[in-house]
Amino acid sequence: MADPMTQAAAFTQAIQNELQKNLARWSNWMSDFVVSPAEPPMAQTPRDLVWKRGKIQLYRYPAQAAQRQPLPYFMVPWLGISRPYILDMLPGHSMIEYLVQQGHEVYLLDWGVIAEEDKNLSLEDIVFKILPRAIDTILDLSQAPALNLNGFCLGGVITNSYLGLHPDAPVRNYIAIVTPVDFAHGGLLKTWLGHEAFPTDLLVRQYGGIPTYLMGMGFKMLRPTGDAATLSGLWFNLDTKDYIPIFKAMDRWANDFVGMPGRFFSQIQHELYAQNKMLKGELVLQGRRVDLRNIQQPMFVATASKDHIVPPLAAKGLMDAVGSQDKKFMELPGGHISVFSGRQAHKILWPALHEWVVERSAV
């Protein structure tokens, strides 16, 4: 143990440093939250709308590198819950921006702001109509023979169903990021939604789906101290000017919930969370069985070690369920969102993904 005089000096210095930091914190708080509380502009990567179906919009992000990748990169995010602009959060912190700078032509399917009028949107509509139309549009525009398909979270459930039903789909490579497959390991969501007491049918009848406020409440309950931790982190880092725009962007997105269509939610709850039908090979859509062994494409699966929404075991089940021979699995540090949009993502996931896709995209 150091002698008391050294300890006292170190302690005094630490207190002095902290006082200086507190001054910087108050200064930044006043300037960035009181005087100029505006949020930073998000989703700034240039894009154009190439297809629309009601609220559903398909955006194209043109490649920005001199050397273009041969196959388009199609992102299918989660349906409902929140908006997908987290994938293009801020300049310098955007997965889409990174990919277009590496030469990929990226397409993003934006489901829009789900409300009660979308209550009849089902997994069948998406898998048999919407996704194929979007893919046809992409292939027409890009003049490519196939594309790289990337599903995120429930978007991965959609893409798993699509590939499980369409073995000849024009998909060269398949990427599933934090995608639940084995719902038996679904964590708290499995405990709540998989329980027979959960009144799904009554909820869907009353609201047409999951309303926005309920969605927000449910996700906040998954991490009861989440808001306290977020505000604590803000205070601890408020002396760093660079931290503030990222915090504002993440905070805005993290509280920007949308609802979920009733039929889709009903299918997710009854057939996946309650009965785990997809992994068992019992999920039937329009009379056809979803067989994950039809997924033969090279596959990249990424999970997050501290994911409380889709625990790693829930996502890892896909590795053994598919028929692909060329498979890669990565469990990355971080949570459900930070794995593909946090500060570590640009160092770990994005380069790994880019290299993996490029190796397998020769035309």
Add this chain to the structure above:
Amino acid sequence: MSPQASPNSFLEFWQDFLRQSSSFWSQAATAPQPPDPSQAWQQFVTMWTEFWTKAFTLSPDTIQTSQKLWMEQLETISQGFTKVMGTDIFATMQGKFFEQQLRWQDYLTKTMQPQTDAALRALNLPSRNQMDRLFERIVNIEERLDDLETDTRIIRRALRHGNDAAPVADPPPSRARNRKAPKEEEAES
């Protein structure tokens, strides 16, 4: 996450917590006390100072250590809540509570519906149901427009390929949507 536990695990969790807390305080209370009360306080303050001095001297940055301890404390509290909320009894209680809320809401809505509709009619305003039906029709119209656009694009593509192409009545199938999986077609034939 925690698997579904027996219905008594919620109570057992709290019983265990109370038991551990009681054991800690009784040990603290039975620690040897000096005859002079002021010395008891001094003993406590000495113990407390020694503990925090030890804790802070483990890291050169005292403030960072306390920040880490705070975040770890939040994480521990969250894990405690998660443990309780991950029990079968919690899921049952939540489901039943939620169901009661929805039924009550449904009852209130149905009771108030005639008066609400009458008031809206008097004010010449549309009701919620009318708005929902209107939005659904708009969504349906947009979907049909998209279907028409898709068919038109297919027909235009077929016409562009000229007379050698497949007849307009038989446009090329979508590349993205297989009619059936190959194995199913084989089985049928």
